[in-house]
Amino acid sequence: MRLLLLSNSTAPGRRYLEHATDEIAALLDGARSLLFVPYALADHAGYTARVAAALAPLGVTVTGAHAVPDQAAAVREAEAVFVGGGNSFRLLKALHERGLAPAIRERVTAGDLPYLGSSAGTNMACPTLRTTNDMPIVQPPTFDALGLVPFQINPHYLDAKPDTAHMGESRAERLEQFLEENDVPVVGLREGTWLRREGDRLTLGGIAAGALLFRRGGQAPEEFAPGADLSQLLAERHRFDTPAAAQG
Secondary structure, three states: OEEEEEOOOOOOOOOOOHHHHHHHHHHHOOOOEEEEEOOOOOOHHHHHHHHHHHHHHHOOEEEEHHHOOOHHHHHHHOOOEEEOOOOHHHHHHHHHHOOHHHHHHHHHHHOOOOEEEEOHHHHHOOOEOOOOOOOOOOOOOOOEOOOOOOOEEEEEEOOOOOOOOOOOOOHHHHHHHHHHHOEOOEEEEEOOEEEEEEOOEEEEEEOOOOEEEEOOOOOOOEEEOOOOEOOHHHHOOOEOOOHHHHHO
């Protein structure tokens, strides 16, 4: 599998996707066309146009999935796929209702379709939706996502600030609550960072402060800097709190 999973699509002071242009070019590896999945936002045409403008300097032609009559067939014919950010619940609902989830999963796991995800699109690469930051504005038929990696990701990870006036849970506390119910690592991707998967190798990249790895058991999260090798996460087996797991 070839994946590039961005925490965010726009870094402070940079244009849309600019901070990851070199990584995107490497992922596409000469591909001249890309299928964009715009369903995390309501304005599908406008969103697709923004992506097309950002990727034009790479010589890549962008087609929005919403603009083709048979979207599953478009996935089967695509040179690359980009699942954009926005609301993860709305995105996952669309992936299942439009038949895109199995089509994308089949080709990406076979290794012949590079997958670019940003924010909500990065959430889709996980086994489930459960570590998103988003509000459930719609109800997908299932929380099961694409399962392109066997662990969870929390894009846009924010470190707690001791001087904040916010009295709710910090991001770390919310992820620790997830781990009280599920035995699966969570990578907290700070802004400006990404995960790159090439087969059995997983590396952390980015222009910023790296990532945190959360594990069950009350242990302190582990800090990683860009360039770190996280390939061990691809070989681990984990347990989610599901009816099937409970019965087993």
